[in-house]
Amino acid sequence: MTRRGLLIGGLALVGLGGGALLVRQLRRSGPPVGAWIPLHSIAAPTLPAGPSPASEAPGPDTAMTIWAHADDDIIFANPELSTAIAAGATVRAVYVTAGDAGKGLDYAREREAGIRAAYDLMRGSVGEWDERSLTLLSGARVTRFVPRDEPRLSITVLRLPDGGLNGKGFEATGNAGLTQLVNGEVAELVPVDGAPAYDLPRLTATLAELLAAAQPGRVSTNVPHESAFAHGDHPDHSCVGSLVRASAPVVGIAAEAMSYYIGYPSQDRPVNVTGEELDAKVEVYRTYAADDPVVRCGEASTCLAQPGFGEWLRRTYPMSEGELRLS
Template structure:
C-alpha cells in the first residue's frame, strides 16, 4: 500500500539503513498451528503519511479498469530463466506491494512457511511512493526481515538478476539456507492511492498501463520498459516458473470487495485472475485476499495469532521509515494498519461477488 506525503516536524523522516530488529520472536513459532476465523488477508505498503493520523484507514480511488489484454497464449512454454526447482505443496504469491502479504494474508502466510511448504513470492510494483529506488529497497529489506522471523532464521539472502523470456528484468532474493522460499521483484512504479501515479515516475502506474492511457511503464530501477503485453507475459511466466499447486494474490478489480482498495492491489488481482488459466492454474486454485476494505469486516485474528502477526509487521516496519512502530501497541494504534492486522479475509473465485 504505498502513498506518502513528506512528513512534517521531522517525525518518521525517511532514513537509509534503518536497522532491523534482531532475533527471532517466540511468537513466530505460533504461526504453524494457529486457527483464525477464516482465511484472510490484509495488504498494503507505505501510507500517505498524514493518513496514519486519521481515525480510519485510507481508501483508494475507484477508477474503471479495462479488461486485461492481451492475455498470454496457452501454448506450451519453454523453460524460463526464472524457473525454480519443484517443491512440495508450492504456493506462488503475486502481490502489488512488499507488505501486502504480511498484512492481508497473515496468519495464513506464516502457516505456509511454518509447514515446510514451498513459497514463491512476486511483488509487481516497487511500492516506491514516488521516492525512488532507495525507499523501494528499504521496503524489500523489511519484507526479507519479516520472512526471516516467520522462517526462524537470519541467514543471508542471495541476490540474483534475471532477464525473463518476456524481456523483463527481475531481481530475485533467495535465503542461502532455505531455497524453498524466494522473493522476486519487478519494481514497476507505484500507482498511488489516487491511481494517478507520482510526478517523479511520470504520473502513471498499472491503472494507466492497463487502460491504455500510457503506452509503457519504466521500472524504478531503470530496467526494460513494460508495455501491456510484457506485463501480462511476465506475470504468466513467473507463475508458471514456480510450478504452483495454488496461487495467492490481491482481490481483483472486478470483485465487489475491491471498492476502496488501493488501485495497484486490484490491478494485480485482475492480472493474476486473467493470466493464470493460460499457464494451467485452475480458477479454484487461486485465493484472493481483501485489502483495505477488510477494515469494514469483523475482526477475526485474535490472541496468539494476532501477537505473531504484529511481531512480523513490526519487523518489516523497522525498515520502512514511513510506518515504523515501536512495540505491538504502537503498531496496532496505526489507523488502517491496526484494523488490517486484526483481520484477514480470503475469497475463492466463486466468492468474489463479481460486478
C-alpha cells in the same frame, strides 16, 4: 544503520512516502481509502515459449503469492502465510510494484529489506539472501532474492512504479502506474531500477511466465478489480488481482487453486485474528516495518494503533473465485 537502530515508537510521519493523500488521511486518523477508477478488461497473455530463466525446483506444497506491494501478504494474508512457511511449504513470492511512493529505488530497497526480515522471522532463520538479476523470456528483467540456507523460499520483484492511493502515480515516475497501463493511458511503465520498460503484453506475459516457472499448486493474490470487495482498495491492489486472474488460466492454474485476499475493505468485516495468532502476525509486521520509515512502529501496541493497519492486522479474508461477487 541496523534494524534495531531503526526501531522507534510511533508512526513515522517525517519523510512519509505515501503521498499527500495518505498524509491527509493519517492526520485525521482515518484509514487509507483508495480511489475507485474503472479498469479495462485484461486480455489473456501469450506464454513465452521455452524453459524460463525464472524456473525453480518445485518443492513440497508449492504456493505462489503475487502482490502489488511488499507488505500486502503479511498484512492481508497472514497468519495463513506464516502457517504455510512453518509447515515446510515452498513459497514463491512476487511483488509487482516497487511500492516506492515516488521516493525512488532507495526507499523501494528499504521495503524489500523489510519483507526479507519478515520472511526470516516466519522461517526462523537469519541466514544471508542471495540477490540476482534475471532476464526473462518475456524480455523483462526482474530481481530475485533466495535465502542461501532455504531455497524453498524466494522473493521476486518487478519494481514497477507505485500508482498511489489516487491511482495517478507520482511526479517522479511520470504520474503513471498500473491503472494507466491497463487502461491504455500510457504505453509503458519503466521500473524504478531502470530495467526494460513494460507494456501491458510484456507485463501479463511476465506474470504468466513466473507462474509457469514456479509450478504452484495454489496461488494467492489481491482481490481483483472486478470484485465488489475491491471498492475502496488501493488501485494497485485491484490491478494486480486482475492481472493475475487473467494470467493464471493460461498456465493451467484452475480457479479453485486461487485465493484472493480482501485488502483495505477488510476493515469493515468482523475481527478474525486474535490471541496468539494476532501477536505473531503483529510481530511479523513490526519486523517488516523496522525497515519502512513510513510505518515504523517500535511496539505491538503502536503498530495496532496505526490508522488502517491496526484494523487490517486483526483480519484476514481470502475469497475463492465463487465468493468474489464479480461484476
